[in-house]
Amino acid sequence: MPLRTARTAPYLFLAPFVLSFLIFGAYPIIRSVMLSFYITSGPEAQHFVGLDNYLHLLQDPDFWTAVRNTATFALGSVLLQLPLSLGLALLLNRADIRGRNVFRFIFFSPNLMGLVFSALLFMLILAPRFGLLNAALHALFGLPSTTRWLSTPSLVMPALIMVALWLYTGFNMVYFLAALQAVDGELYEAATIDGAGRWAQFWHVTLPGIRPVLIFVVVLSTIGSFQLFELAFLLLGNSSGPDQAGLTIVMYLYQNGFLGGDLGYAAAIGWTLALMVLLLALVQLRITGTGKEAR
Amino acid sequence: MAEIAFRNVNKIYPNGFQAVHRLDLSIADGEFLVMVGPSGCGKSTTLRMLAGLETISSGDLLIAGHRVNDLHPRARNIAMVFQSYALYPHKTVQGNIEFPLRMARLPAAEVKTRALEVARMLELEPLLQRKPGLLSGGQRQRVAMARALVRDPVAFLMDEPLSNLDAKLRVQMRAEIAALQRRTGTTTVYVTHDQVEAMTMGDRVAVFKDGLLQQVDTPQQLFERPVNTFVAGFIGSPSMNLITARREPAGGGPVLVVAGERISLGKGMETRFNLTDADAERVVCLGLRPEDVVDPQLVGEDRRLHGRVALTELLGREQMVYLDLRDGTRLVARLHADRRLKAGEEIAVGIDPARLYLFQADGRALPYRQG
Amino acid sequence: MRRLVVYMLLVLFALLCLVPIAWLVASAFKANADFHVYPVVPPVDRLTLANFTSLFTQMPFLRFMMNSFFVAGATVILQLFFSSLGGFALAKYDFAGKKAVMGVMLATMMIPGPVLLAPMYELIYHMGLIDSHLGLIVPGMVNVFGMFLFRQSMLSVPDEMLQAARIDGCNEFQIFWHVVMPVSRPIVGAFCLIAFMGTWNSFLWPQIILQSSDRFTLPIGLNQMIGVYEADYGAMMAGTLLAVLPVVVLFFLLQKEFIAGLTKGAVKG
The missing domain is CATH 2.40.50.140 (Nucleic acid-binding proteins)
Structure with missing residues (x-):
């Protein structure tokens, strides 16, 4: 709608947003690149080192521990969460199910707790002796009630994955359910008439129908999992856990930048994380993209 | 007093398409002018230039002798009824009718009196507290009319206001609008693609084709003395x-x-x-x-x-x-x-x-x- | 028969979702001594309000809550105003540079947040906003996701309605304020809930910026309390319960809009 008198309006409307975006969005991104070429001690003392931060990072065993832990968490949560979310969505989407909205709300409710407060709650649920989990395992299966979930290195990641499962399964299910409900019902009728059974319908109608949302959720869950911090940090008592078993990439960034004061190293860790996430997303898109062409 | 005049007006879109060519057209105070033509003929663009919703590429648009080319619509004091009615869905019927007066910062008491007066005239009183979503097509049309009538504008502009109504209602509203216009005596410019509407409602009818004004005349003159084959074929049903x-x-x-x-x-x-x-x-x-x-x-x-x-x-x-x-x-x-x-x-x-x-x-x- | 199995599965998972929350509620009313005696739920007559009393009398819980409300409230209002106005401009006007603006914003959305922590800290440090609520609010004003959410939603507001408003005497800002925003009420609701949850639960940035305990927000404060008042599990659970309540209330007020807003973004990718 071109109108001479209204020509300045969009610029005025966009100005506050763009201005604050330039200061708190664009500038920090550029500055972050520059910072990653410096060794710093707090925000005042800086010393140019070129690519040394990145080179050092590649040989930093703690960083690789963080990458390994984070990748384990991401793989574990995506592989467990998404099939479960999709399964629940499929169950809820059945025509003969009553109380769909009630179930949807219940499944979604852990998400309302929020990441931080869930972590505080699960700190006690996972506690040995008086924690709910151990009590339940003891009562149901006679397991010992002394399992120290958060101080046994091999149990830290399973515990984190379990809490994330509780927290995010219902959230992802809301997306899947919405996508399923958007699939044209006549397609199923047509498929039935064409002689497709339940499985054939799932493969040829349901999956293609929810494909965009599926990819969206997979990519976003992976990106989110790679930024794991709060859950581990809080559950492990503001530490990286026994034997660094709960050290994540963002936690390592936090330790170096804000406990150690080296903002430059933190920036380098940040960009390395960004690069990994980008590559992963591209790989995922490529895999799902070629899958579509083959069909 | 509120004569409207287009003087050699052109409208060229950024993509190079010329929607209106060298338009010269005067509309007398109190006149009911209908602009008619097939879709894409420039009639709607002309109306929207008059409203201030489209810029004018060259030429002058005069209202009451003043050049208004660069005035924002709110400064032109015109009222308009849209094809989709464009009612505000979050406001009640009364809220919709009162809105232009509120924007003009009239005293609250006067806003209310005038809105009720117009509502009575258009028989909208029982619907005042409803939202537009609950109204029938004909009722929405009336609300859109009321929102225009409640002001004291220099002109009413109507862009195919009846095209979303069913045939029977359209005939009824046709007569009502014409009667309302005669009652208020406000200059009215009415756009339609329906030549029957044009011939039955207008004091004068302007026929457009391909961005060119073909002929402006009384319905009878158009019918009896068309200036060219297009007007001759367009006016009258069945076609000549x-x-x-x-x-x-x-x-x-x-x-x-x-x-x-x-x-x-x-x-x-x-x-x-x-x-x-x-x-x-x-x-x-x-x-x-x-x-x-x-x-x-x-x-x-x-x-x-x-x-x-x-x-x-x-x-x-x-x-x-x-x-x-x-x-x-x-x-x-x-x-x-x-x-x-x-x-x-x-x-x-x-x-x-x-x-x-x-x-x-x-x-x-x-x-x-x-x- | 098959339907019964489906219901059993659904109920089982519903229980898994609800039991921890129920346990949170029960624990909030549990005396500290009872945590070891009754791991699940103590008898009703042993429930107590003592945890809440100590939260408000012996711990600075109320201050944390006020801080959280202030920071979240201010951030949401600023974000709402900036994002909706920007989204409106991008949805309903054609102007030079529009594509460039959208391209740059989309590109920056791809960059994970932690990348910005170091430079942002530096920036806030130089602005003298370390250990202040402004240090949380000011960088939080920009919500690119929110702006695209508004743009997407406002694209569907009919042009004729804006033109009608223009004719009815609105200037361009009044069109936004009197017509576009009221019509966009559902998306405003969804946005407010999403933005509120984001700020309310924000931990890492406040953890970096805040130093004085009287400025702590709830997540920082509760986390700190664990260290200071060790083994006061009851108070911790009571605090967690109260901290979650505002989000739950807001959710019930806005849930219809929220689900719609969530999935609208998803379908558009």
Whole structure:
């Protein structure tokens, strides 16, 4: 709608947003690149080192521990969460199910707790002796009630994955359910008439129908999992856990930048994380993209 | 007082498309002007330029003598009814009607009185607290009218306001709008693609085609003296037959050759045209409204056309007859239904020179006789 | 028969979702001594309000809550105003540079947040906003996701409605304020809930910026309390319960809009 008198309006409307975006969005991104070429001690003392931060990072065993832990968490949560979310969505989407909205709300409710407060709650649920989990395992299966979930290195990641499962399964299910409900019902009728059974319908109608949302959720869950911090940090008592078993990439960034004061190293860790996430997303898109062409 | 004038106005879109060409048009104070034409003819663009919703590429737009090209719509004091009605869905009917007055910062008491007054006039009182989503199409239309009427604008603009209504309601609202306009006496510019609406509502009708204003005249003048083949074909329903014709000079007076048959115009004094020899020479096209085809018995042998009936449509007392003339040209005639015609039947029809229209090669009508 | 199995599965998972929350509620009313005696739920007559009393009398819980409300409230209002106005401009006007603006914003959305922590800290440090609520609010004003959410939603507001408002005497800002925003009520609701949850639960940035305990927000404060009042599990659970309550209330007020907003973004990718 071109109108001479209204020509300045969009610029005025966009100005506050763009201005604050330039200061708190664009500038920090550029500055972050520059910072990653410096060794710093707090925000005042800086010393140019070129690519040394990145080179050092590649040989930093703690960083690789963080990458390994984070990748384990991401793989574990995506592989467990998404099939479960999709399964629940499929169950809820059945025509003969009553109380769909009630179930949807219940499944979604852990998400309302929020990441931080869930972590505080699960700190006690996972506690040995008086924690709910151990009590339940003891009562149901006679397991010992002394399992120290958060101080046994091999149990830290399973515990984190379990809490994330509780927290995010219902959230992802809301997306899947919405996508399923958007699939044209006549397609199923047509498929039935064409002689497709339940499985054939799932493969040829349901999956293609929810494909965009599926990819969206997979990519976003992976990106989110790679930024794991709060859950581990809080559950492990503001530490990286026994034997660094709960050290994540963002936690390592936090330790170096804000406990150690080296903002430059933190920036380098940040960009390395960004690069990994980008590559992963591209790989995922490529895999799902070629899958579509083959069909 | 609030005369509106377009002076050599052009509208060219950024993509180079010229929607309006050199428009000169004056609308008198209190007049009801209808702009009509097929879609894409520039009528809506013209209305929107008048409203201030489109910029004017060149030329001047004057309201009451002042150039308003660069004024924001709110500064022009005009009211408009949109095709989609564009009611605010979050406001009640009353809220919608009051909105322009609130924006003009009138005192609350006056806002309310005027809104109620208009609501009463349009019989909207029982609906005042409803939201537009709960209204029928006709009711929404009334609310849109009320929102325009509640102001005291220099002009009402209406952009196909009836096109979303069903046929019966459209006829009813047509009469209501015309009556309202006469009552308020406010200059009104009304856009439609429906020539029946144009002919029944307007004091004057402006016919557009391809961004060019073809003719502005009273409905009667448009019907009786169309300036070119486009106006002739567009105005009137069913459409006028436009048939290739050629003048053959002969001793007895002007004679037209139509579909291989000769039609005598006598001395030419019966026609509505000023047939000097030079003009008649230029005739290439003959216009004949279907209802003007007459019984062959009423005219002489030298004023008949013959053809084969291709199709008939019965319309109660009358019938539409589609004839293929001797050279294959199609002629539509509206005849009495008392004579049942069969497809393939050969019949003759009569031509009354007084009811003929004659056009030149460029589509313009021959000069009409004065008076 | 098959339907019964489906229901059993659904109920089982519903229980898994609800039991931890129920345990949170029960624990909030549990005396500290009872944690070891009754791991699940103590008898009703042993429930107590003592945890809440100590939260408000012996711990600065109320201050944390006020801080959280202030920071989240201010951030949401600023974000709402900036994002909706920007989204409106991008949805309903054509102007030079529009594509460039959208391209740059989309590109920056791809960059994970932690990349910005170091430079942002530096920036806030130089602005002298370390250990202040402004240090949380000011960088939080920009919500690119929110702006695209508004743009997407406002694209569907009919042009004729804006034109009608223009004719009715609105200037361009009044069109936004009197017509576009009221019409966009559902998306405003969804946005407010999403933005509120984001700020309310924000931990890492406040953890970096805040130093004085009287400025702590709830997540930082509760986390700190664990260290200071060790083994006061009851108070911790009571605090967690109260901290979650505002989000739950807001959710019930806005849930219809929220689900719609969530999935609208998803379908558009």
